[in-house]
Amino acid sequence: MATESHSAAAPAHAAAAAHADPSAHAPQPSAWPILLALGIGVFATAFFLVATGFNALPLLVLAGILLVLIPALGWATTIAAERRHQDPNYTFAILRRGFLYFLLSEGAIFGSFFAHNLYIRFGHATTWPPLGAPRLETSLPAIGTLLLVLSSFTYHWSHHAFIGGKRALAKNWLLATIILGVVFLAIQGYDWGFLKAFDKFTYSQGVFGSQFYWMTGFHGLHVCVGLLFLVLVYWRMERGEMNQTYHFSLTAAEYYWHFVDIVWIFLFFVIYLL
Amino acid sequence: MSSAEVALAAAPEAKHYTGLLDWLTTTDHKKIGLMYLIFSLVNAWVGGLFAGMVRLRLYDPNWNFIKPEFFNQMLTMHATVMIFMVVMPAFVGFGNYLVPLMIGARDMAFPKLNAFSFWMLIPPSLMMYASFFTVGGSAQGGWWSYPPLSGAEFSPGAGESLWCLAIILLGISSIMGAVNFLVTIADMRAPGMGWMQMPLFVWATEITAWLLLLAVPILSGVLVMLLSDRIFHTGFFQPGLGGDPLLYQHLFWFFGHPEVYIMILPAFGIMSHVLPAFAHKPVFGYKGMVYALASIGVLGFMVWAHHMFTSGISPEAQIFFSTTSLIIAVPTGVKVYSWLASMWGGTIDFSAAMKFGLGFIGLFVIGGLNGVVLAIVPFDIAVHNTYFIVAHLHFVLFGGSVMGLMAATYFWFPKMTGRRLSEKLGNWHFWLFFIGFLWVFTPMHILGIEGMPRRVAFYRPEFTDLNRFISLGFLLLLAGGLIFTYNVIHSIRHGEPTPEPDPWKINDVQQSLEWMVPSPPPAWNFDEVPVYEEG
Structure with missing residues (x-):
């Protein structure tokens, strides 16, 4: 073929091709990407209509959510199926790198909120917390922090047990992680409700409230996504869809969960303690 | 992991769709x-015609x-469309087409994510154009969208939101694309191809992807x-609630300068x-070019406040950002001399190219x-927000990016x-442009x-002649x-067919892999994946 006819170039060509028919290496078509993009578009439009006070059809919101969730799940299933006929170590390595880079960009989004908080506090505000803002109660969030940190450990033990072949143990530790995550969210919800009901602390009364609710809320959203992720992993463990070689979702969920944990430690320090 | 013993399932039958x-x-x-x-060419027409409307008014x-x-x-939509829907997608398009070919890969690391990155451009583009039909029309706050002008008080319509x-949403596309490029370049290079054997376009894409990965999320956040x-x-940027509009400028340009x-x-x-x-000839000074690209990428994160010399930042900050901005001229100069x-x-x-x-x-x-003279604070203060800036940014973005x-x-x-492409028409195209x-x-x-002043629909009568002259020039670009x-x-x-791998006859001086496969390449790129010898 043409590649050989220009062998003056630096690369020498492999003598034995990995696969007899090169067309088998062309990537498979998939409808999930375009459907997911459509779903995100529909969901964003529905969100926009609701947020700006239009009477958006509840059907549109529902359609948006379904159009996001179904393609996302279908996509994940396709990847899991495709990996069964690819080099598992290699696909694991590239998926892991991609996921870590994605988390880096997530960290940068949180970074913009932290930068906002620290700039206002040290470069702009005369008093902090501003006059009229409540003194934040720290004991309950501190308990939540401890539980979330603990959940990082329970997840690690779950991962460890699964690699060691102890599936029942792995499932129990995973369940413990999910419960700790839910309790953390419940504590946050209670904290929000308390601040709103008794301290009349809202997101629109001042920059401190805006930062508090957005930063904890955006983090809480990540905890919710992380919990969905954990439930998916539990379900796949339950159905025996993972083994010692194929368990990328277990690893990805672990990175995600640790990420959510680490962000919270910074958040707790900056918002509640500093 | 004991993956060696795992029996791989046979690949399923390849699916084939046709047409749409x-x-x-x-x-x-x-x-x-x-x-x-x-996508980029279509939007270039829209963005170009927006510029025509601006020139018509002026x-x-x-x-x-x-x-x-x-x-x-x-004015706002010309900049937005040209930046986010023309220049960025066009470079991602070339990167998509060329990077796997140049590194000897059969595709990107995540082919489906790649498709998603493209399709994720469509809903926001429709949203952007739909905003013209809302009450009050599209956004009017410029592509930088500074509050308080872009706040609810002064831009009450739905367009700005x-x-x-x-x-x-466009940021999602950019971030996913960046992840894909970074993993592709790190893990999909042909066996034996070292980092310092990659063609320079691949290096440029690598550095660009890092900038996208770290800068675009800041824009999303802000x-x-x-x-x-x-x-x-x-109250993030509302002074009445304790927020600070100046902080918006800091965060925006922390994204905005890497974006440049x-x-x-x-x-x-x-x-x-x-x-x-x-x-x-082969490229001169390969290593110097790589280091220059990388140092421009790093310095790009340290110069953002040179967009804000008149916004009320301290003299110390002005000196710092002026100095870092001037330093960027050094690696850029390295590149120009290397090309020469x-x-x-x-x-x-x-040829036309x-x-x-x-x-x-x-x-x-x-x-x-x-750019060098604008990095000097007193000069920048004198011409800030005037047409001098418009000239500068178009010389680098049109004269630079679009010519590229x-x-x-x-x-x-x-x-x-x-x-x-027809060389004759290309010749006309070049001289007209x-x-x-x-x-x-x-x-x-x-x-x-x-x-x-820029961004204003009126001007003093003594500027009439030059403005008319400029507006007529638009016809040449059109x-x-x-x-x-x-x-x-x-x-x-109907163009002249070039089925051979190397239509420009450059393989004896440059060894870039895309010129070693047929034109156009088959879906699997390489019949045999090329192998580089160490060193």
């Missing part, structure tokens, strides 16, 4: 790259059929805050292929030197389609130094664009 369904579901990096380029501000409000919309939302201020009445390099570094990479190719040295003593073939490449050097150096894109199109079109560009943007320096578009559409079917 094929394009909608494709995960082939070459088809996705082409779709990016088509031909004579007394003609009030373009109202000042509509002028502001055109839709703008924020659309840019946040626009979430702005949108929240508008819709939920939070996101739009020029790939063009640098393209130049390092085109200029040596038509001088029939790459051509030195060569036999230069003045080469003309655009040479045009790039001339125009970009003028734009870059403007044109050179890339003439250079790689035979690879992508198996046919050559080159002369039209200088016609339009050179006088803006004079207008700026004389004090004509003609060039028409010829280019005709050339592309015509040559796809």
